[in-house]
Amino acid sequence: MDKQIVGTGVKVLLSLLICFLVHYAIVLYTSFGDSLTALGYNLFQFYGLGIVFSLVIFVAIVGIKGSLPQHLGFVFIGFITMRLVASYLLAQAGLDNEGVDMAFKSNFLISVLVFLAGDGYFAYYILNNKVSSEKS
Numbered sequence: 001m002d003k004q005i006v007g008t009g010v011k012v013l014l015s016l017l018i019c020f021l022v023h024y025a026i027v028l029y030t031s032f033g034d035s036l037t038a039l040g041y042n043l044f045q046f047y048g049l050g051i052v053f054s055l056v057i058f059v060a061i062v063g064i065k066g067s068l069p070q071h072l073g074f075v076f077i078g079f080i081t082m083r084l085v086a087s088y089l090l091a092q093a094g095l096d097n098e099g100v101d102m103a104f105k106s107n108f109l110i111s112v113l114v115f116l117a118g119d120g121y122f123a124y125y126i127l128n129n130k131v132s133s134e135k136s
Contacts, residue, residue, distance in 0.1 A: 008125050009058050012118045016054065019114045020047045027107065035104040039094040046108060049090055050115035053083040057119050061126055076123040080116065087112050 024043055027033030036042055057079045064075050091108045094100055 002129075005062060005126065005129065009062075009122060012122045013051075013054065013058075016047075016051065016114060016118045019118075023047075023107075023110060023114070032103050033107065035101045036107055039097060039100065039104060041091070041094055041104070043107065043111065045090060046087070046111035047115075049086060050083070050111060053079070053086065054115055054119055057083075058122065061123060065126060072123070072127055076119070080119065083115070083119075084112070 020043070027036065027043060033043070057076070060075060060079060061072060065072060068075070087108075088095075094104055095108070
């Protein structure tokens, strides 16, 4: 495994951890997280699922890079689709609740978008790294 790719993966995971800590602090010290606890959720569930999928995407993309380099984009789209479906299934009971407020929806959306951006950056880096290595 390329050290540069692993270094980028570690940087992305650390960035996701920092985003979680900022989000958690906002939820903890404001009323932004009241609907989470009222519905039986916490940020650890959303971010835990996200970090598991990020690690799976990281390992899959790095593993498939050598054998199927032309199909990395499709692999990434497939894993992102699975992540979005799993995230929705996790939050479905809360989202379908009639008493849900915008704070719950916002917390869910923020957690999904944070990981989507992190995984998108990592996939972009891998795809561009592959293209630049083919040119030389």
